[in-house]
Amino acid sequence: MFSRTRRQLLIRAALVGVAATAPRFAPAAATGTNLRIGYQKSSTLITVLKIRGTLESALAPLGVRISWSEFASGLPLTEALNAEAVDFSADVADTVPIFAQAANASFVYVAQEAPSPGAQAILVKRDGPLHTLRDLRGKNIAVTKAAGSHYLLLAALAQAGVPPADTRIHYLAPADGRAAFERGSVDAWVTWDPYVASVDQDPDVRVLADGNGLASYQRYYLASRRFAAERPDVLAVLFEQLRGAGAWVRSSPRDAAHLLAPVWGLDAPTIERANARRSYEVRAVDAANFGEQQKIADIFLRAGLLPAPVDTALAQRWDFGKKQAVAIGV
Incomplete structure (x- = not known):
């Protein structure tokens, strides 16, 4: 103790x-x-x-x-x-x-x-290789430490049977996470609104999962x-x-x-x-x-x-x- x-x-x-x-x-x-x-x-x-x-x-x-x-x-x-x-x-x-x-x-x-489970999401590139939560294994993921999106990520990995240690998690503030995602330094960005809404209409971006069934937020x-x-x-x-x-x-x-x-x-x-x-x-x-x-x-x-x-x-x-x-x- x-x-x-x-x-x-x-x-x-x-x-x-x-x-x-x-x-x-x-x-x-x-x-x-x-x-x-x-x-x-x-x-x-x-x-x-x-x-x-x-x-x-x-x-x-x-x-x-x-x-x-x-x-x-x-x-x-x-x-x-x-x-x-x-x-x-x-x-x-x-x-x-x-x-x-x-x-x-x-x-x-x-x-x-x-x-508000839909107000946070795991974002990936539309034409990228990530199509299920299991695909996060071995990938670079940006998330803000201790944010609600951090729990969404851990809950998603748990549901997919992927230990967090089997991914490469990068703790970044929202602005830095977006920049890393847009330049391709990370494969996924886990964030919350209004940051989700700022990119989710981009034709190159796809929502892999939101909080529904994972985190009530x-x-x-x-x-x-x-x-x-x-x-x-x-x-x-x-x-x-x-x-x-x-x-x-x-x-x-x-x-x-x-x-x-x-x-x-x-x-x-x-x-x-x-x-x-x-x-x-x-x-x-x-x-x-x-x-x-x-x-x-x-x-x-x-x-x-x-x-x-x-x-x-x-x-x-x-x-x-x-x-x-x-x-x-x-």
């Missing part, structure tokens, strides 16, 4: 290089009047709220100001959350909190989005335990604003796509196609919707990517009725 300090050192060593994609800033002490939000490009709903200014307006009566930090992927975002450099993490893939829990990060699950919103305990009123506003943004994106897909286009640097039809694969149904976290987290933890442990077993039932979720953090199963 590893000590807490030893486990933290191991998980940090395993993730060397990933945190380099995070913004550089000093983790200044937070105050109850400053909400520091971390997000990534795929954090659609928080981006909608940021662009429209609706979250600032909703929090103004509580005397809360917002600062924003964008991250390349979910793992460095949760590392910033654990370092108290941010107070609230916009949606990260279901894999990411597993790594945070393994590192004994002090966080609480605030909300989740209902499954739920995205989670997290907060530091300290901030949650200090400002439950802010969490309540965040939850309602995210639910409202999700309802708006679903009911007004074209307007949402045009709103996001200049920010994401993608054309509106591409964004609309990506958004159609996401549920954007924000809901409270409870045990009934949490079962896959343990499967994710177990498959990463078997792959040698976690230093010790993770019991996801011990994670904390925010109970909006009690206004406190409780164990997942409570």
Whole structure:
């Protein structure tokens, strides 16, 4: 059994290089009047709220100001959350909190989005030799470490009976993964929307498999335990604003796509196609919707990517009725 300090050192060593994609800033002490939000490009709903200014307006009566930090992927975002450099993490893939829990990060699950299995995929060249998941054996594969797409890859390999060691996996940020895929340095690229939508209409690209039947792909919103305990009123506003943004994106897909286009640097039809694969149904976290987290933890442990077993039932979720953090199963 590893000590807490030893486990933290191991998980940090395993993730060397990933945190380099995070913004550089000093983790200044937070105050109850400053909400520091971390997000990534795929954090659609928080981006909608940021662009429209609706979250600032909703929090103004509580005397809360917002600062924003964008991250390349979910793992460095949760590392910033654990370092108290941010107070609230916009949606990260279901894999990411597993790594945070393994590192004994002090966080609480605030909300989740209902499954969106079609919003991530294994991409290959249309005229290439990969036609089944078994064909991934011996191939070069680009994936972002600890992202939801990483679990999709491991689940796909497990279904095909291909040990991860029988492939050559390259851990790359999304932009680098796309570049490697396009120049032919890798045979497959495993990623998520809107990155999937940015290339899936290319005549040279084919979807080998998406998450259907492999990985449900739920995205989670997290907060530091300290901030949650200090400002439950802010969490309540965040939850309602995210639910409202999700309802708006679903009911007004074209307007949402045009709103996001200049920010994401993608054309509106591409964004609309990506958004159609996401549920954007924000809901409270409870045990009934949490079962896959343990499967994710177990498959990463078997792959040698976690230093010790993770019991996801011990994670904390925010109970909006009690206004406190409780164990997942409570």
